[in-house]
Amino acid sequence: MKIGIVGANGYGGVELIRYLVNHPYVEIKLLASHSSNGNSIVEQYPHLQGILEMNISELNIEDVKENIDVLFFATPSGVSKELIPQYIEAGIKIIDLSGDLRLQDGSLYEGWYKNTPAPPFALDKAIYGLTELNRELIKEATLVANPGCYPTATLLGLIPALQHKLIDGNSIVIDxxxxxxxxxxxTSATTHYSEINENVKAYKLGKHQHIPEIEQIVSQIGNENITVTFSTHLVPMTRGIMCTMYANLKEPINESKVISLYEDYYKDDYFVRIRKGGTWPATKEVTGSNFCDIGITVDERTNKLIIVAVIDNVVKGAAGQAIQNLNVMYGWDEKTGLQTTPLFP
Amino acid sequence: MKIGIVGANGYGGVELIRYLVNHPYVEIKLLASHSSNGNSIVEQYPHLQGILEMNISELNIEDVKENIDVLFFATPSGVSKELIPQYIEAGIKIIDLSGDLRLQDGSLYEGWYKNTPAPPFALDKAIYGLTELNRELIKEATLVANPGCYPTATLLGLIPALQHKLIDGNSIVIDxxxxxxxxxxxTSATTHYSEINENVKAYKLGKHQHIPEIEQIVSQIGNENITVTFSTHLVPMTRGIMCTMYANLKEPINESKVISLYEDYYKDDYFVRIRKGGTWPATKEVTGSNFCDIGITVDERTNKLIIVAVIDNVVKGAAGQAIQNLNVMYGWDEKTGLQTTPLFP
Amino acid sequence: MKIGIVGANGYGGVELIRYLVNHPYVEIKLLASHSSNGNSIVEQYPHLQGILEMNISELNIEDVKENIDVLFFATPSGVSKELIPQYIEAGIKIIDLSGDLRLQDGSLYEGWYKNTPAPPFALDKAIYGLTELNRELIKEATLVANPGCYPTATLLGLIPALQHKLIDGNSIVIDxxxxxxxxxxxTSATTHYSEINENVKAYKLGKHQHIPEIEQIVSQIGNENITVTFSTHLVPMTRGIMCTMYANLKEPINESKVISLYEDYYKDDYFVRIRKGGTWPATKEVTGSNFCDIGITVDERTNKLIIVAVIDNVVKGAAGQAIQNLNVMYGWDEKTGLQTTPLFP
Amino acid sequence: MKIGIVGANGYGGVELIRYLVNHPYVEIKLLASHSSNGNSIVEQYPHLQGILEMNISELNIEDVKENIDVLFFATPSGVSKELIPQYIEAGIKIIDLSGDLRLQDGSLYEGWYKNTPAPPFALDKAIYGLTELNRELIKEATLVANPGCYPTATLLGLIPALQHKLIDGNSIVIDxxxxxxxxxxxTSATTHYSEINENVKAYKLGKHQHIPEIEQIVSQIGNENITVTFSTHLVPMTRGIMCTMYANLKEPINESKVISLYEDYYKDDYFVRIRKGGTWPATKEVTGSNFCDIGITVDERTNKLIIVAVIDNVVKGAAGQAIQNLNVMYGWDEKTGLQTTPLFP
Known part of the structure; x- marks a missing residue:
């Protein structure tokens, strides 16, 4: 099966490469990027020397039609919504790692992303690619909107509690x-080593564009209009996301009972691992892997459920989940090419 | 004025040294430690070469009576409660950086610290040393229970909102x-570089011993029994604490109005700085200094007040605040010896 | 093929697990450790949940004889030399990751490791497992002494220059x-996060036990007795080694000529990659992989050859090279199970 | 005394501010920068809130003549050489932290900096501001060329050995x-957190512009033309430089003898500290301070002297030494305003 990567020289693109060069059923046929066409990917990423010595080229629909079965878009916000429609029409299967096709309601995109939305037919076609939630729909999909990094951790952490109606949706706080x-x-001031190192920094409190994406799914699961409090912080490490979630319990419930419900909910999901009671996941325990690890406690003093979910933002939060979705679309074992053990320490 | 430091070879002790060697009215006359008496502090901390080449000795009450006016205890939990009573009786002024004297209700100490509490007369005498809150009491104090690091950031962030009755105390979530x-x-597994680096780790969720300390003060301020949800995370940096706090607003209120109330509340407090609307503090902006920086937003969608407070845990969260209290006790300018500019970058 | 890991709960052991769970021809049948027998490896390493849920047991020669073909020793210095003799006699193939069998001259071990050496028959039998150097010998080996991390980077960097007699061996400085x-x-004071972070620390200058290991091989290649200057520094990161090497050129030579000689020398060695002139490797470009990347320059002003070699110390410097040797011993493709792309960023 | 800082919004400038706000004899009257004139320094550096709330303005010679006694230039290469001549003529005292005035031979500047040199009268006037070396000259100076960060550590490490003719100058290797x-x-690709973190990176080997600066001084001390091998590496931390230096001993000499010579050489230099035999300095032991710590060993096996020198590159390697020079120029105690204890941990 032949694939192409648009936005190949970003971190999402290069992580797709990391996994796909070892995927048994896939051949990388195209690395596309507007900004660096013509150069070898190795010039920008010397770690790929001897692994994938391929030139980056300009995206061209005729070439794609001829040579590509599936196109990954690992492009910044606002790019794929412009390009994708013609590739849909050309019958190319697409997995979009950007936020352009995740919000079914175009006006939400307009409000949160400050940009015109993708055309309605594209939004209608797009399946939200949280694999564990939408596996059945993804099997038939030709266009997948791969979830954001924060929403992936948040939703995998909240869905079982919402499904079992354990918590009040509108009380949810996500840190x-x-x-x-x-x-x-x-490059930017906010990624400068000297200022990020030894620093925790709050940003976009209550204003992050992943908020409507989370609300869309929790409202669907909770079967009501849910508004969440969501805040984001940069911590001094390269990979990893942790979401700590707080919600009011509808009824008092035993911690071990909640853990059992979660274990049961995810019993067929290889990439979701539930921690034993009294222990908590750490981001390093999933680094470089497609796992989402979840720890749960009940704070009896305040009658709150507290959930901690961790992922590697570049893997389960981006490239890994995209490949998981590719595997599902093609009927391959979901783990194909993705069984990297977390890099510890 | 002659001071001594008990637990001189821990991080709290060595940070007291960092500031006190430059304090104009103070002379360090004693470094005490059970574990390393007899050696020079420089052997354990070569960064003090040429700055304070002093031997560490065993604590001895007769020496103290003769040579010391104020004794700082920078000892682990459970130590100072045993030692302090005799020094109180001997008329020595004491600033205790540990948790042993912070909880007025001994049974709370017993429950959270799993240890017998200090004797009641010591608890009665101890003034809780959150300088900005208790400045007047500290002026007359002979025994100060210096606040914990998390409580310092949390309380400075919450007190104005509680004083102005903006929020529902029992809805407070502190991350x-x-x-x-x-x-x-x-040394321990949880401080091993290879496992802490590139890692965010949740711990003691809902079970941290700083919870009753926070509740004691917010209940006093809020004039009702308040229970808080409090969770803690290790992030890969050496210094710094950030507390992100969420609470339900009693009435809708404008963000800039809240900021004004905070600015006004802290207008005479040099070490508390309120950020402008739309900006957020970062821990590095207070590193190596005694400041507590606070950012505030109102999440109108969920009617929550979100407060972010940062401190350097070793300074305002420990040694710096202890010296601030010393200054208050002796009627010196509160900033004496503490005006280090944050180390940025 | 059935393997066992002695010292399974150290970083070398857990890295062997990371690779071997995905090795197509290998089955992990034994995790042994003296200190933690009886527990599941997952209790100590939660990142292995769902990947290898296996108990750690006490090493027992009868069990090994029955169930194991190859035994990896990932034990601290001084352990394997005591245990290995009986396993050799029992016909078990052994790959020893420790330093116990690397020095052919037992008296050198005694001097540098301050311990009695392994018995001569074991030292005689042990093949030094720098795969690129000794591939032919390893094919026939039943006992492999896997190289140290510093020697691996150093030797791969120096060998071509020594083979081609470009440099004066006794002028070599390795930083x-x-x-x-x-x-x-x-755990120890030297691995404490708070003291390692934001810190570069020199240690064991001219006294590191890897010195005789390096000298043994460079003397053999250079065909003379070579003494090297070797110093070591801890840098604040988890994985990675860089050795910067300086040596006097015997004759002036063009940089591009040296690079060609290196490229040619390693043309059949998948895991050694030579950088283009004017560019330098960085440790992150090999993180999580078995590559050794080498950059070369000629400093014409001082007539020195400068070589920079980087590896992931846990992979090519330990577990990865051990598996590479296993593959060679069994006639499998050397890359089997080892083709992980470096984790970048 | 009134000072101004040109390039106030760079790291050198902001570090000058950190110290000068607490300097008892100095008043900051001007923050100048081309790129951000008109804004408050606090907008770019929130850590200065409440400490120095001053606007940044465009540099203007008439204002300077009227209001400023000493001007610090903390500007990028190539800026001060254009601006300084007119300020010299106007009688303003100048301390230049850039490399523009360090090389007495203009043609060396041209070769290494690829730029036209400063006018000869400025180069003639400029005193090289390595305080410990040129203290007497600095007392009379009106123009000081503050040393580079690498040269400061390197030269303080090498000078005593060269003065005492212990080593062969042309054998020196500096890592x-x-x-x-x-x-x-x-901002740039080479300062991006995601690529610097967990990474050691070699750069500019044998080509760094600090090479001629080092050679100028070691040749002067050694009284011969000396060429050095000098290579540079980025390590993942914000502050700190370590230079490890290797040189052939002219005659065998005892380690403790060398240490004594060093102690003696620096006995009146508060900011240089010599470590005891068998111990080595670490960069964190000088972080946030103006110290240069030096460790020494003799490698008897190879007859080399190995010297390790560490500084905080932003303090002793830039702003701190600049203020030390200011103190010397004005006859104040050299330590005035500079007695910050290293920030440890």
């Missing part, structure tokens, strides 16, 4: 902590 | 993020 | 920089 | 390791 790779490779 | 120095110098 | 994982999992 | 703040605040 997100992210490594710096989430900000991409573009 | 704490701390650098590793908070765990002290003792 | 080594290592991440902290090289110090193992044992 | 430099620097934190990232040395690259300044400008």
């Amino acid at each position: 997100g902590k992210s490594g710096i790779s989430g900000a991409g490779r573009k | 704490g993020k701390s650098g590793i120095s908070g765990a002290g110098r003792k | 080594g920089k290592s991440g902290i994982s090289g110090a193992g999992r044992k | 430099g390791k620097s934190g990232i703040s040395g690259a300044g605040r400008k």
Whole structure:
């Protein structure tokens, strides 16, 4: 199966490469990027020397039609919504890692992303690619909107509690902590080593564009209009996201009972691992892997459920989940090419 | 004025030294430690070469009576409660950086610290040393219980909102993020570089011994029994604490109005700085200084007040505040010896 | 093929697990450790949940004889030399990751390791497992002494220059920089996060036990008795070693000529990559992979050859090279199970 | 005494501010910068809130003549050489932190900096501001060329050995390791957190512009033309430089004898500290301070002297030494305003 990567020279693109060069059923046929066409990917990423010595080229629809079955878009916000429609029409399967196709309601995109939305037919076609939630729909999909990094950790952490109606949806507070790779490779004051190192920094409190994406799914699961409190923090590490989530319990419930419900909910999901009671996941325990690890406690003093979910933002939060979705679309074992053990220490 | 430091070879002790060697009215006359008496502090801390080449000795009450006016205890939990009573009786002024004298209700200490509490007369005598809150009481104090690091950031962030009755006390959620120095110098698996680096780790969710300390003060301010949700996370940096706090607003209120109330509340407090609307503090902006920086937003969508407070846990969260209290006790300018500019970058 | 890991709960052991769980021809049948027998490896390493849920047991020669073909020793210095003799006699193939069998001259071991050496028959039998150097010998080996981390980077960097007699062996200066994982999992003051972070620390200058290991091989290649200057530094990162090497050129030579000689020397060695002139490797470009990347320059002003070699100390410097040797011993493709792309960023 | 800072919004400038706000004899009257004139320094550096709330303005010679006694230039290469001549003529005292006035031979500047040199009268006037070396000359200076960060550590490490003719100057190899703040605040791929973190990176081997600066002084001390081998590496930390230096001993000499010579050489230099035999300095032991710590060993096996020198590149390697020079110029105690204890941990 032949694939192409648009935005190949960003962190999402290069992580797709890391996994896909070892995927048994896939051949990388195209690395596309507007900014660096013509150069070898190795010039920008010397770690790929001897692994994938391929030139980056300008995206061209005729070439794609001829040579590519599936196109990954690992492009910044606002790019894929312009390009994708013609590729849909050309019958190319697409997995979009950007936020352009995740919000079914175009006006939400307009409000949060300050940009015109993708055309309605594209939004209609797009399946939200949280694999564990939408596996059945993804099997038939030709266009997948791969989830954001924060929403992936948040939703995998909240869905079982919402499904089992354990918590009051509108009481949810999500405190997100992210490594710096989430900000991409573009240089800026906020990614400068000297200022990020030895520093925790709050940003976009209550204003992050992942908020409507989370609300869309929790409202669907909770079967009501849910508004969440969501805040984000940069922590001094490269990879990893932790979301700590707080919600009021509808009824008092035993911690071990909640853990059992979660274990049961995810019993067929290889990439979701539930921690034993009294222990908590750490981001390093999933680094470089597609796992989402979840720890749970009940704070009896305040009648709150507290959930901690961790992922590697570049893997389960981006490239890994995209490949998981590719595997599902093609009927391959979901783990194909993705069984990297976390890099510890 | 002659001071002594008990627990001189821990991080709290060595930070007291950092400031006190430059304090114009203070002379360090004693470094005491059980574990390393007889050696020079420079052997354990070569950064003090040429600055304070002093031997560490065993604590001895007769020596103290003769030579010391004020004794700082920078000892682990459970030590100072045993030692302090005799020094109180001997008329020595004491500033205790540990948690042993912070909880007025001994049974709370017993429950959270799993240890017998200090004798009642000591608890009665101890003034809780959150300088900005208790400045008047500290002026007359002979025994100060210096606040914990998390409570310092949390309380400075919450007190104005509680004083102005803006928020529902029982809805408070505090998400704490701390650098590793908070765990002290003792080696353990949880301070091992290879496992802390590139890692965010949740710990003691809903079970941290700083919870009753926070509740004691917010209940007093809020004039009702308040229970808080409090969780803690280790982030890969040495110094710094950030507490992100969420609470339900009693009435809708404008963000800039809240900021004004905070600015006004702290207008005479040099070490508390309120950020402008739309900006957020970062821990590095207070590193190596005694400041507590606070950012505030109103999340109108969920009717929550969100407060972010940062301190250097070793300074305002320990040694710096202890010296601030010393200054208050002696009627000196509160900033004496403490005007270090944050180390940035 | 059935393997066992002795010292499974150290960083070398857990890295062997990371690779071997995905090795197509290998089955992990035994995790042994003296200190933690009886527990599941997952209790100590939660990142292995769902990947290898296996108990750690006490090493027992009868079990090994029955169930194991190859035994990896990832034990601290001084352990394998005591245990290995009986396993050799029992016909078990052994790959020893410790320093116990690397020095052919037992008296050198005695001098540098301050311990009695392994018995002569074991030292005679042991093949030094620098795969690129000794591939032919390893094919027939039943006992492999896997190289140290610093020697691996150093020797791969120096051997071509010595083979081509470009440099004066006795002028060699090696400046080594290592991440902290090289110090193992044992807690100590020198691995404490708060003191390692934001710190570069020199240690064991001219006294590191890897010196005789390096000298043994460079003397053999250079065909004369060579003494090297070797110093080591801890840098604040978890994985990675860089060795910067300086040597006097015997004759002036063009940089591009040297690079060609290196490229040619390693043309059949997948895991050694030579950088283009004017560019230098960085440790992150090999993190999590078995590559050794080498950059070369000629400093014409001082007539010196400068070589920079980087490896991941836990992979090519330990577990990865051990598996590479296993592959060679069994006639499998050397890359089997080892083709992980470096984790970048 | 009234001072101004040109390039106030770079790291050198902001570090000058950190110290000068607490300097008893100095008043900051001007913050100048081309790129951000008109804004408050606090907008770019919130850590200065309440400490120095001053606007940044465009540099204007008439204002300077009227209001300023001493002007610090903390500007990028190539700026001060254009601006300084007119300020010299106007009788303003100048301390230049850039490399523009360090090389007495203009043609060397041209070759290494690829730029036209400063006018000869300025180069003639400029005193090289390595305080410990040129203290007497600095007392009379009106123009000081403050040393580079690498040269400061290197020269303080080498000078006593050269003075005592212990080593062969042309055998010197200097292996430099620097934190990232040395690259300044400008954003670039080489300062991106995600790529610097967990990474050691070699750069500019044998080509760094600090080479002629080092050679100028060691040749002067050694009284012969000396060429040095000098290489540089970025290590993942914000502040700190370590230079490890290797040189052939002319005659065998005892380690403790060398240490005594060094102690004696620096006995009146408060900011240079010599470590005891068998111990080595670490960069963190000088962080945030103006110290240069030096460790020494004799490698008897190879007859080499090995010297390790560490500084905080932003303090002793830039702003701190500049203020030390100011103190010397004005006859104040050299330590005035500079007695910050290193920030440890």
